[in-house]
Amino acid sequence: MNVVLGQVVISKAGRDVGKVFIVTEIIDANYVYISDGDLRRVENPKKKKIKHLVITEDVIETIVQKISSDIRITNADIRKAIADIQNSSQSDE
Template sequence: MNIMLGQVVYSKAGRDEGRIFIVSGIIDDKYVFVSDGDLRRYENPKKKKIKHLNITAAIIESISQKLNSGIKITNAEIRKALAEVKAAEAVKE
């Protein structure tokens, strides 16, 4: 399974189970860094095993482009983007 920077994921294990995150860094084929802009800020991301994540097809393009080009992103950008994803999912249900 390919995972990309800026991809939306949900934690399925650990004390943060059920929380929504974006992938803010890729370590190797087993680990990634995730951030939510709130408890796990961009400056201090959570190292998480990929097998402990529910990976969605959603990729936040603006954040993905910034991460790929090395431009700094803000925690407010992450929070806003994740709130929009949550709102879109709430409408679907």
């Protein structure tokens, strides 16, 4: 499965296992930069192998629009998007 900018992913390996992140940059076919806006901020994203991520179907369109138009994304944008995704998944249950 291909990863796109702004996609919500979950770590399945490493010390951050189970945490939710958003893809902020695609490095190559094997690696991406991910951020959660809290411990892994936009200024210092985590480089992660794609095979160590659970790729969800959720893509945050506001993040994609900001990245594609070279508008700076903030840590608050990422935290809000992750909170919205988690709240909507809890309400579905």
